[in-house]
Amino acid sequence: MKGITAFSAGVALWLMSATAGTAAASLTVLCGVDEAWCAAMKTAYEAKTGLDISMTRKSTGDILNQIRAEKAAPTVDVWWGGTGDTHLQGGSEDLLEPYQPAHERDMLPWAQNFFAMSGGRSAGIYAGALGFAYNADLLRELKLPAPTCWKDLTDIAYRGRIRSGNPNSSGTAFTTLATLVQLFGEEEAFRYLAALNRNIDQYTTAGSAPVKAAARGETLIGISFMHDAVTQKQAGSPLIIVAPCEGTGYEIGAVSIVKGAQHIEEAKRFVDFALSPEGQGTGAASGQNQVPSNAKSALPLAAPDISLIKMVDYDFATFGSPEERSRLLERFDAVISATN
Template sequence: MKNTLRLGAAAIAILVAGPAFAAGKMTLYCSPQEEWCQLMVTEFEKETGIKVAMTRKSSGETFAQIKAEASNPKGDVWWGGTGDPHLQAAEEGLTEAYTSEHLDELHDWAQRQHAAADKKSVGIYAGALGFGYNEELLKKHGLPEPRCWSDLIKPEFRGEVQMANPNSSGTAYTMLATMVQLMGEDEAFDYLKALHQNINQYTKSGSAPIKAAAQGETTVGIVFQHDAVTMRVTGAPIKVVSPCEGTGYEIGSMSIIKGARNLEEAKKFYDFALRPDIQTMAAQAKAYQVPSNKQATPPPEAPDFDEIKLIDYDFKKYGSSDERQRLLKKWDEEVAAQPR
């Protein structure tokens, strides 16, 4: 009888303590390159003992997933990817407000992202938009060296340019919003229609075009410049270009998902990801973005923002739900729908 009572008590204890067994786990939605995502998971698990289930998708795909799961959230943290969809997620109430103890250590642009999102997101890195080209293919095809956005719409580059689809890729949406801010909307869409004639493929992932260029599948890939640097560092014949007219940039961001099942673990990861020692490790994964913590050491290969002609990118406006949806709809109707 005593043994039976003890077993019954143990069973009740297990049932009562059931939620505690869920502690020490976390689900991470990750939008930068796979290698960096894996490095972050490995280091966080090693330091905290918290087990991380990680899914890697582009910014646009991740935003769509979080929106689809809003009534039954499955993720805890969304780490990385362009800041525009993070701002849209904040606006739509899909993410939680949180202020890290490391906020004061961050660059102004990262803190501004936190303020613009009503504390529901924060900047973790920055990267300038541009393009890269395969030097060997350029020479083989007898093409002139492209230095400006205007070069990419020249007839000789027909079928030689690749970029992502802005509906799925934060990189490509940054390209769309950059053109509008750089040229004005009417001229920007005229440009994008002309560029469409030279595009050989719209990829799902923002970094895919430069990987294709590195493999000799396309001559030019429109990407964030740090992604082109990654290919060059690995030995690919890629030349990185910061367009002569000027260009936009991203504030790669991080957000805690509204209704996160593992909120305390999510906050631990959030603080972990903002530390200078963790951000400095990015170079180990061949990630060459500019880190948001002022005490972090940028990789020497990272593009120098002081040497890039950056526009005054309006993150608040172009990260808003209405503006994003309007521009994407217009791009679908006026650009993507046109024959090539």
């Protein structure tokens, strides 16, 4: 399998500072959103409560693996952010604690449906559509056609010029895998993935890394959630963001309390803050563009209008089940190994 990238030195330094003093922390949170939002949420919650919390950023699949490994003696109180189907999997494995949050009645219908689906173990905090983005300057320099569909990405013209996450660690990439299965059917989806693999230059650990690399010109095309690409475009990068012509999937990012949490009351307080307009506003304040789940929260001005994007009827229950996730990941690994 192609190499998995590591976090940049800057992120590593941030993580060291964010986790300093963990022993004295009154709450331990694993964060599955962008590093900038993790930092903003930590700062806002500490300012509101006067508490010192430990906030560590990890990819969604890695968070689930850690919570599994620590089931007998959890060191984590809250899992905040990351794709909802992975939270559903954690709930189905009895790793998460049911909780009725204070702002549940203010949630938009898709978030209320997700909460019910989770059995009250996970609450939706944001939504975002999947897509890809290409570097317009690099495309022009290489004199290549602009891709508009998923199937365009298998063109030999893009050989070694596409970057994607690894679904074993990245919730974004697992959403991509599940989306393709739902769009094309499983057999055609895996034929597509085998063809796409010939054009992939690298599989990354973090789901936002591909569009960040495209923004820097390190690769031509990055597959990721569209809001992550919007954030890079706002920062001045020459990205063109694409909602694939065949349709696409979406995520519901979630927050959950870990079963056996050492600081259960503070964990509940954090969940309430994460679902409040104030807590959700930390996303836009840190340059993020997801659609917040609280109807009273302000929508980021640059957030993609998901009502205008052709969406699959994403089956969170099926693709959030441990058996289906494990089966698809095993098949993905086999296909990628066979075509490398």
